[in-house]
Amino acid sequence: MTDGDAVPGRMAAAAPRPIVLDCDPGHDDALAIMLAAGDPRVDLLGVTTVAGNQTVEKTTHNACAVATVAGLTGLDVAAGCDRPLLRELTTAPGIHGASGMDGPPPVAPSVHPVQGHAVDFLIGKVMEAPGEVTIVATAPLTNVALALRREPAIATAVREVVIMGGAFGRGNVTPAAEFNIFVDPEAAAIVFGAPWPVTMMGLDVTHQATCTRETQARIGAIGSPVATFATQLIDYFRSTYRREQSMEDPPVHDACAVAYVADPSLFNVRPALVEIETKGERTSGMTVTTFMPEGASARHHVGTSLRREAFWDAVIRAIAALGSV
Numbered sequence: 409m410t411d412g413d414a415v416p417g418r419m420a421a422a423a424p425r426p427i428v429l430d431c432d433p434g435h436d437d438a439l440a441i442m443l444a445a446g447d448p449r450v451d452l453l454g455v456t457t458v459a460g461n462q463t464v465e466k467t468t469h470n471a472c473a474v475a476t477v478a479g480l481t482g483l484d485v486a487a488g489c490d491r492p493l494l495r496e497l498t499t500a501p502g503i504h505g506a507s508g509m510d511g512p513p514p515v516a517p518s519v520h521p522v523q524g525h526a527v528d529f530l531i532g533k534v535m536e537a538p539g540e541v542t543i544v545a546t547a548p549l550t551n552v553a554l555a556l557r558r559e560p561a562i563a564t565a566v567r568e569v570v571i572m573g574g575a576f577g578r579g580n581v582t583p584a585a586e587f588n589i590f591v592d593p594e595a596a597a598i599v600f601g602a603p604w605p606v607t608m609m610g611l612d613v614t615h616q617a618t619c620t621r622e623t624q625a626r627i628g629a630i631g632s633p634v635a636t637f638a639t640q641l642i643d644y645f646r647s648t649y650r651r652e653q654s655m656e657d658p659p660v661h662d663a664c665a666v667a668y669v670a671d672p673s674l675f676n677v678r679p680a681l682v683e684i685e686t687k688g689e690r691t692s693g694m695t696v697t698t699f700m701p702e703g704a705s706a707r708h709h710v711g712t713s714l715r716r717e718a719f720w721d722a723v724i725r726a727i728a729a730l731g732s733v
């Protein structure tokens with residue numbers, strides 16, 4: 409029997425979905441890496457990093473640190489852009505600390521970045537397997553926009569782009585804008601303006617993915633080094649979300665974008681047109697969302713709700729699988 413033959417009476421498991429995760433770790437980016445690496449429905453081809461929550465040097469170090477703690481010794485990490493396309497970099501030390509991933513004791517990574525730029529890494533992975541690779545972006549969209557400019561063919565070769573960013577409701581940096589889009593609105597305008605399918609997991613849905621103390625205890629109960637690391641991240645994230653955003657429990661925004669690839673049925677999404685405000689004096693970075701009727705053919709889809717319990721079950725299963733993958 410070949411791999412492709414179905415066992416009679418049993419559903420063939422779908423092949424894992426190949427992704428490149430473009431991120432700026434970042435507490436919730438770290439959880440996104442763990443989910444992507446530990447969930448068997450996702451094939452993590454590599455991690456690309458960009459300036460956002462902290463400088464690209466720090467976010468790259470942090471990605472390598474997560475890979476090290478999670479035992480992902482073969483993971484490719486490629487460093488990318490050190491600033492937005494046109495603007496000065498805004499970082500988020502109030503939420504993520506001076507290191508970009510404050511909380512756990514410092515890690516000396518044994519995983520190191522690969523040679524070459526994240527933009528070329530992204531292009532290479534998409535063009536190697538036309539129609540198969542999904543780009544999951546959980547950071548300012550600078551790398552993704554530049555990849556599109558450098559190799560426009562990725563617009564038709566990519567399977568899908570899934571981003572954590574934006575909101576159809578209120579922002580978190582300003583009343584209008586969410587952090588990832590606020591930092592590089594010109595890049596976001598390029599990404600949302602391109603002829604490829606984009607699914608946006610914005611604050612409206614990621615604020616439903618909060619990590620309660622009960623959920624955190626389930627992660628801690630796994631007992632492995634990576635699970636302990638995750639709980640240390642969540643402790644810090646809880647303290648800053650309470651102080652800066654008046655939220656009782658921290659939302660692990662970025663894991664939502666990976667979870668959508670692993671299991672789209674965890675989310676409700678609606679067809680929409682998303683346009684980026686780049687000029688507004690007070691609204692720069694706003695994701696202006698026009699919903700379309702259910703079933704309409706649309707290039708953009710926007711997450712509206714999450715099955716929270718099932719989402720956390722998936723994240724916890726993935727963290728538990730790390731170290732044994």
Ligand code: BDR
Pocket residue numbers: 432434435436437461500503546547572580586587588661662
């Ligand atoms: C987004 O901003 C960053 O601080 C988080 O990592 C997430 O990607 C939430 O607005």
Ligand code: CA
Pocket residue numbers: 431432433434436437461546547662
């Ligand atoms: Ca992020």
